[in-house]
Amino acid sequence: MDLHNLNPSSLKSRFTTRFLRALTEINARKPIASSSSPREIFQRYRRIKDAADTSMAYSVRSRRTWSKATLWRLRTPSHRRRLASFGRRSSLNKTRTTTTASHRGAVVVQITSRGGGLGVQLEELRELVPGGEAMDLCNLLDETAHYIKCLTTQVQVMRTIANLYSLE
Amino acid sequence: MESNPGTTETRSNLTASDGGQVTAFESLQFTDEIHRLILAPTTINASSFTALVELPPPQAVELLHSPDSTKFIAAKPPNVEDFKGSFRFPSNTSLIEPDARFSVFSGEANNGNENRDSPVSKILNSNLEKAVKSEPAETESAQPLVSDPPVEKRRIKRKGRENKVKGSTKKSKTAVNESSEDAEKLPYVHVRARRGQATDSHSLAERARREKINARMKFLQELVPGCNKISGTALVLDEIINHVQSLQRQVEFLSMRLAAVNPRIDFNLDSVFTSESGSLMDSNFPGLVMPVMWPEVQGDGHRQQYQHQWNSDALQQPVWGREVHNNYITPEKSLLTYDSSANSVTLQANQLKMEL
Numbered sequence: 001m002d003l004h005n006l007n008p009s010s011l012k013s014r015f016t017t018r019f020l021r022a023l024t025e026i027n028a029r030k031p032i033a034s035s036s037s038p039r040e041i042f043q044r045y046r047r048i049k050d051a052a053d054t055s056m057a058y059s060v061r062s063r064r065t066w067s068k069a070t071l072w073r074l075r076t077p078s079h080r081r082r083l084a085s086f087g088r089r090s091s092l093n094k095t096r097t098t099t100t101a102s103h104r105g106a107v108v109v110q111i112t113s114r115g116g117g118l119g120v121q122l123e124e125l126r127e128l129v130p131g132g133e134a135m136d137l138c139n140l141l142d143e144t145a146h147y148i149k150c151l152t153t154q155v156q157v158m159r160t161i162a163n164l165y166s167l168e
Numbered sequence: 169m170e171s172n173p174g175t176t177e178t179r180s181n182l183t184a185s186d187g188g189q190v191t192a193f194e195s196l197q198f199t200d201e202i203h204r205l206i207l208a209p210t211t212i213n214a215s216s217f218t219a220l221v222e223l224p225p226p227q228a229v230e231l232l233h234s235p236d237s238t239k240f241i242a243a244k245p246p247n248v249e250d251f252k253g254s255f256r257f258p259s260n261t262s263l264i265e266p267d268a269r270f271s272v273f274s275g276e277a278n279n280g281n282e283n284r285d286s287p288v289s290k291i292l293n294s295n296l297e298k299a300v301k302s303e304p305a306e307t308e309s310a311q312p313l314v315s316d317p318p319v320e321k322r323r324i325k326r327k328g329r330e331n332k333v334k335g336s337t338k339k340s341k342t343a344v345n346e347s348s349e350d351a352e353k354l355p356y357v358h359v360r361a362r363r364g365q366a367t368d369s370h371s372l373a374e375r376a377r378r379e380k381i382n383a384r385m386k387f388l389q390e391l392v393p394g395c396n397k398i399s400g401t402a403l404v405l406d407e408i409i410n411h412v413q414s415l416q417r418q419v420e421f422l423s424m425r426l427a428a429v430n431p432r433i434d435f436n437l438d439s440v441f442t443s444e445s446g447s448l449m450d451s452n453f454p455g456l457v458m459p460v461m462w463p464e465v466q467g468d469g470h471r472q473q474y475q476h477q478w479n480s481d482a483l484q485q486p487v488w489g490r491e492v493h494n495n496y497i498t499p500e501k502s503l504l505t506y507d508s509s510a511n512s513v514t515l516q517a518n519q520l521k522m523e524l
Binding site for chain 2: 023041042044045047048049053122124125128129137138141142144145147148149151152154159161162165166
């Protein structure tokens with residue numbers, strides 16, 4: 001097993017570094033009392049999840065559409081996002097209508113089926129992959145592959161960290 | 169140089185006569201040229217030749233002989249053989265090398281294929297477009313053997329290209345890289361129409377697009393576990409969607425877990441390392457990890473190294489499942505070793521142990 005030679009600039013290590021830093025920052029900002037209300041825990045959870053997504057997207061820079069979309073999603077406040085997305089989506093996708101407000105604050109696209117069994121799944125995939133709404137099939141598949149790879153890395157790292165801390 | 173007038177004359181003849189086409193005639197002359205090159209090195213004007221190659225004469229002469237050609241051929245036989253008028257830029261790497269000039273001569277002489285010559289000259293032509301500099305004087309002086317008009321043009325082009333290259337081999341490599349990338353970005357993708365398929369441009373383009381999509385679907389199938397057995401795009405897409413959804417859900421669960429677990433530890437990087445090592449020691453986890461990590465604990469200067477070590481250790485999930493080594497130092501002793509090194513890491517390690 002390759003214990004010594006982990007590539008210091010690999011996606012994994014980049015993500016790990018950033019994520020740990022973000023976690024440190026979150027902890028520093030709100031040091032946890034041993035008795036936390038569920039609401040606080042929920043807030044922390046939200047922050048941690050955003051931190052994870054952001055650090056993953058940052059590790060990929062803006063080379064990928066999904067990373068750009070993720071960063072944009074987490075940076076822009078939701079009301080401005082609604083306006084921007086209305087303009088963007090209506091110009092690009094005439095067959096779709098947009099609605100807003102999911103629990104993640106992300107804009108959810110209400111998809112009208114384009115006909116053909118494949119169409120429904122494509123729309124679902126577009127929904128899942130951030131930034132996938134305005135891409136043709138070819139690029140969408142590319143993005144999906146990269147997105148799956150990054151998600152896998154993210155899950156791996158987070159699971160390890162969670163294991164570490166739950167063992168203590 | 170005494171060869172200059174002759175070469176200039178031949179050059180003028182060349183420009184007059186040559187229609188820019190490489191014919192078999194030229195290739196024959198070229199092979200004659202090469203034979204002359206190889207068989208009569210002593211007739212070379214030594215000064216010009218060595219000036220060309222920048223090597224002492226014996227070594228320069230040696231370049232002309234088979235060793236380089238075999239190198240050249242052995243290095244790139246498939247590319248050379250596959251010339252069908254399509255650009256094969258990787259073969260140019262050997263062409264571009266300063267001494268490959270001569271190996272090209274000998275290589276071509278050895279093969280003597282006619283259809284090889286024309287693609288080579290095509291490549292030369294194309295490279296000429298990329299290479300800008302040319303120094304006719306040096307070309308002529310350095311090529312005293314060049315007396316054949318059709319070959320002259322080629323030589324000059326090659327020389328021009330190589331002049332560009334002489335600056336640095338890096339440049340040549342980038343030129344080759346650019347040219348190879350250009351080859352891939354050629355506007356026309358040569359798709360061979362299969363039997364019974366329409367050949368008009370629309371269906372060709374569509375077929376290319378479909379093949380791209382199919383290739384990507386295959387890649388996704390490999391990426392998603394359990395997708396190989398499924399046939400049919402719709403089901404595969406279903407699987408992919410499920411996989412992405414499950415991954416996203418896992419991220420959410422893990423972040424919730426982290427939110428709940430966090431309270432006990434500060435996420436100071438130091439403490440992360442120590443806690444990680446502490447947790448490993450406590451649970452007596454196998455450690456290929458552990459003896460490796462201890463030498464790494466040197467202090468702040470080595471933290472980066474340590475961090476990478478930690479990354480590599482912690483991120484290897486299979487580590488958790490390995491067998492336990494019996495002759496490991498007990499946690500207490502390991503704490504002592506940490507103490508003895510006496511750096512901030514050890515102090516924090518102890519603090520953590522106390523707190524927990």
